[in-house]
Amino acid sequence: MVGDGLRQLDRVFHPRGVAVIGASSNPEKFGHYFFKCLVESGFSPVYPVNPAAAPVLGFPGFRSVGDIPEPVDLAVVVTPPPSVPGAVRECGRKGVQGVIIYTSGYREVGEDGRLREEELTRLARETGVRILGPNCVGIYCPKSKLINASYLSRESGPVGMVSHSGSMTTLLAMVAEPRGIRFSKVISSGNECDLDAVDFLEYLGQDEDTRFIVLYLEGVRRGPEFVRLAAEIGRRKPILFWKGGATEGGARAAASHTGSLSGSGEIWQSVIRQTGMTRVHSLEELVDCLQAFYYLEPPAGRNVVIVSAPGGPAVTTCDACLENGLALARLTTETREAIARVIPPTGSSSNNPIDIGQVAQFAPHMYTESLRLADRDPGVDMALTIGWPQPQVTEAIVRAKEVMTKPLALAVIGHLSPTDPITHKLHGAGIPVFPDPRRAARALGALAEWGERVRRRTPLLWDVRQVGPVGPV
Amino acid sequence: MVGDGLRQLDRVFHPRGVAVIGASSNPEKFGHYFFKCLVESGFSPVYPVNPAAAPVLGFPGFRSVGDIPEPVDLAVVVTPPPSVPGAVRECGRKGVQGVIIYTSGYREVGEDGRLREEELTRLARETGVRILGPNCVGIYCPKSKLINASYLSRESGPVGMVSHSGSMTTLLAMVAEPRGIRFSKVISSGNECDLDAVDFLEYLGQDEDTRFIVLYLEGVRRGPEFVRLAAEIGRRKPILFWKGGATEGGARAAASHTGSLSGSGEIWQSVIRQTGMTRVHSLEELVDCLQAFYYLEPPAGRNVVIVSAPGGPAVTTCDACLENGLALARLTTETREAIARVIPPTGSSSNNPIDIGQVAQFAPHMYTESLRLADRDPGVDMALTIGWPQPQVTEAIVRAKEVMTKPLALAVIGHLSPTDPITHKLHGAGIPVFPDPRRAARALGALAEWGERVRRRTPLLWDVRQVGPVGPV
Numbered sequence: 001m002v003g004d005g006l007r008q009l010d011r012v013f014h015p016r017g018v019a020v021i022g023a024s025s026n027p028e029k030f031g032h033y034f035f036k037c038l039v040e041s042g043f044s045p046v047y048p049v050n051p052a053a054a055p056v057l058g059f060p061g062f063r064s065v066g067d068i069p070e071p072v073d074l075a076v077v078v079t080p081p082p083s084v085p086g087a088v089r090e091c092g093r094k095g096v097q098g099v100i101i102y103t104s105g106y107r108e109v110g111e112d113g114r115l116r117e118e119e120l121t122r123l124a125r126e127t128g129v130r131i132l133g134p135n136c137v138g139i140y141c142p143k144s145k146l147i148n149a150s151y152l153s154r155e156s157g158p159v160g161m162v163s164h165s166g167s168m169t170t171l172l173a174m175v176a177e178p179r180g181i182r183f184s185k186v187i188s189s190g191n192e193c194d195l196d197a198v199d200f201l202e203y204l205g206q207d208e209d210t211r212f213i214v215l216y217l218e219g220v221r222r223g224p225e226f227v228r229l230a231a232e233i234g235r236r237k238p239i240l241f242w243k244g245g246a247t248e249g250g251a252r253a254a255a256s257h258t259g260s261l262s263g264s265g266e267i268w269q270s271v272i273r274q275t276g277m278t279r280v281h282s283l284e285e286l287v288d289c290l291q292a293f294y295y296l297e298p299p300a301g302r303n304v305v306i307v308s309a310p311g312g313p314a315v316t317t318c319d320a321c322l323e324n325g326l327a328l329a330r331l332t333t334e335t336r337e338a339i340a341r342v343i344p345p346t347g348s349s350s351n352n353p354i355d356i357g358q359v360a361q362f363a364p365h366m367y368t369e370s371l372r373l374a375d376r377d378p379g380v381d382m383a384l385t386i387g388w389p390q391p392q393v394t395e396a397i398v399r400a401k402e403v404m405t406k407p408l409a410l411a412v413i414g415h416l417s418p419t420d421p422i423t424h425k426l427h428g429a430g431i432p433v434f435p436d437p438r439r440a441a442r443a444l445g446a447l448a449e450w451g452e453r454v455r456r457r458t459p460l461l462w463d464v465r466q467v468g469p470v471g472p473v
Numbered sequence: 474m475v476g477d478g479l480r481q482l483d484r485v486f487h488p489r490g491v492a493v494i495g496a497s498s499n500p501e502k503f504g505h506y507f508f509k510c511l512v513e514s515g516f517s518p519v520y521p522v523n524p525a526a527a528p529v530l531g532f533p534g535f536r537s538v539g540d541i542p543e544p545v546d547l548a549v550v551v552t553p554p555p556s557v558p559g560a561v562r563e564c565g566r567k568g569v570q571g572v573i574i575y576t577s578g579y580r581e582v583g584e585d586g587r588l589r590e591e592e593l594t595r596l597a598r599e600t601g602v603r604i605l606g607p608n609c610v611g612i613y614c615p616k617s618k619l620i621n622a623s624y625l626s627r628e629s630g631p632v633g634m635v636s637h638s639g640s641m642t643t644l645l646a647m648v649a650e651p652r653g654i655r656f657s658k659v660i661s662s663g664n665e666c667d668l669d670a671v672d673f674l675e676y677l678g679q680d681e682d683t684r685f686i687v688l689y690l691e692g693v694r695r696g697p698e699f700v701r702l703a704a705e706i707g708r709r710k711p712i713l714f715w716k717g718g719a720t721e722g723g724a725r726a727a728a729s730h731t732g733s734l735s736g737s738g739e740i741w742q743s744v745i746r747q748t749g750m751t752r753v754h755s756l757e758e759l760v761d762c763l764q765a766f767y768y769l770e771p772p773a774g775r776n777v778v779i780v781s782a783p784g785g786p787a788v789t790t791c792d793a794c795l796e797n798g799l800a801l802a803r804l805t806t807e808t809r810e811a812i813a814r815v816i817p818p819t820g821s822s823s824n825n826p827i828d829i830g831q832v833a834q835f836a837p838h839m840y841t842e843s844l845r846l847a848d849r850d851p852g853v854d855m856a857l858t859i860g861w862p863q864p865q866v867t868e869a870i871v872r873a874k875e876v877m878t879k880p881l882a883l884a885v886i887g888h889l890s891p892t893d894p895i896t897h898k899l900h901g902a903g904i905p906v907f908p909d910p911r912r913a914a915r916a917l918g919a920l921a922e923w924g925e926r927v928r929r930r931t932p933l934l935w936d937v938r939q940v941g942p943v944g945p946v
Contacts, residue, residue, distance in 0.1 A: 171783060218788060282909050283886060284909040311640055315691060414644070438757070
């Protein structure tokens, strides 16, 4: 996209006015729900558009976008397919910059739908209006008060997302926000009849409000551009990538979901290798990795120290760390001796993994001291500690963090709600919290890999012609 | 173990009296904590033993086990290593059946400890007392009121566990019990100077209170016996197996944890193949699989139907199911047409994965009807449904379950506490609940594999001589 295109997208994300075409006063209609979300988020001005020019939630209605006297940069369309082309044409006449088409019934339903979608693509070219969708849930951009689900936060943050699935955008936000994670721009790009994931990736790449990028994609039409951009942006901003339709059955499901052609597993393996994106396979893994990027600076190396009171998890966390690309830090004799002085003489280990022993539940200061001593060891790049949801233990860990200089993650075994005050305190101290050591190890592994990329800063060796188009050209 | 040995273990699990050697009135000592747990669980009679014959929590103290006038079948030792051999000898004289040695400082600390441990092994042979430990946290057997941690349930259930790690036993119970899972006998076998994992596996194999077996092992000394037993018992009872120290670093940690030699990864792969145990790699995966076994009958085949309102998760759940050994059920035309009549015409799919569309949040009965229709399809062996933590949605799923005849699992995206009334209602209806579809797919994959073994009932082809000893002989 050239500068003009990026500026046009800026207007879409920060519109002077939004029209909701198909806004309804019937609370069971999406045309009501989305209008209400906009109103409740405090966005202004908003204009309901419907055939009867009926008011919605007290806002005067308009028969068409053309009747709105003020400037409208963004229109949202929730009406059935037959009325959509006319609405887009009128938006063109009105000078609207972008139209989000929520309506489904296009490429994902087969041949008829494909023809309807091609008409939209032509209309975008003819009118100069950029189309987002169809078959999507639009944009969540709290900074400009564009909010598309009632339960999403009004606060902005550094995470940008592009998703072929609308539900993944709201589900990610729903799961990540209680963990303190906030978003810059979350885009549900749907069938991508005009604007596509490559456009939005480029936009997020240059967007100063976005420091981390999440992609949920079921396929990419402009393979070479995607790989070039992901590799280039991925040197500056971590990209977390989730491929939907990675199996044959999943790919068939994707075709009837967003009409995507998914591309083969081998092609995607190669794309991951060449772009250096962090690949995830579930919403949990995505949020886990995002937490690590969000709360921690990348470590200087791959050497982790494990500090645990329970002994079994100390052993299995070693396994999990090594299986996720980390190495066990070798502690100096000095560090080991110092740690041996603060933990019990038996049922414990002062070597990495540091096994404090069960007695830590009565003497949580052992966590504080062990972590502080380990943090000072030159062989340690990061720490992973394992505890229970017991305030004395988590507070001892927060106290350790106060003077630690290296990344620290905590795995809490046993139920700890993301909305518990203990969790808030840990997040406030810059400690990401994981419900299982294995998940923490995976997230730290991703972070360490990113750290290496940042340190190397060497150009990646790739040739887009070897990748070729991914999905349909 | 012969019949006498099993009977002796029965006395250990159902003792007529328990002596706690090293019971203390100092609340910061383990000798206090464990005595208190026994008292609070209602076990009787209990006898505190300590050098001053001091009473603990109002129970009269004894200088030695020999001074106790009533029969004592089980003694628990929490005193330092030098006093342990004398205590065991005295237990032998008293006719105690089993001694649990909590004390650590044995094989796991090196050569001195190894010699101390060998002395215990000799003492067990000489006195006829069976020793559990050292370096363990004993037994949790709610049926006989042996409870070794204050937060564990007083209710019995069908899950038995043997663990080299004491903390894994209490952590598993802590995580599994809020999910409605209850235990028969949980054994922390520690360094196994006498009774070992093979003995306990054999015991649980014939124990009528135990229907599912969980093993957390860092190594096994009697490899061939273990393989023979696990294969034989594993035809009747599912065995969930977690190997601690699976990596080289983890194995080193295991050596300083319970003194185990872990054996190579290849040997364990072969053990898994020959025994058909379900291998897990984390506490989460363990509890997930346990939930599936606990709440569901094994399905008649590997064909799963996916029913989801959010479309993206429908796609990625296909991936997760296929990657976990399941197949996508092919629905009959009749079923698909019937489902198409209950879900919206667009933004949805009546083919597997059934994508109800976002509208299900306003019309949750679509879940009920889609699930019931899918359940009746002859090509469907089990169902996996995906929803939000919204009572209307989960209630619609409970209503579906009322008439369903095939296993149904639910993945709830978004925070749902295991102690939430919604979760209780789902468990009460026999629906296991997972926080991520991928984890549900893994658990259903394990269940389907077990179902196949049960149906085949063919003897496994293996030869213990090919496996050889696993860990030290």
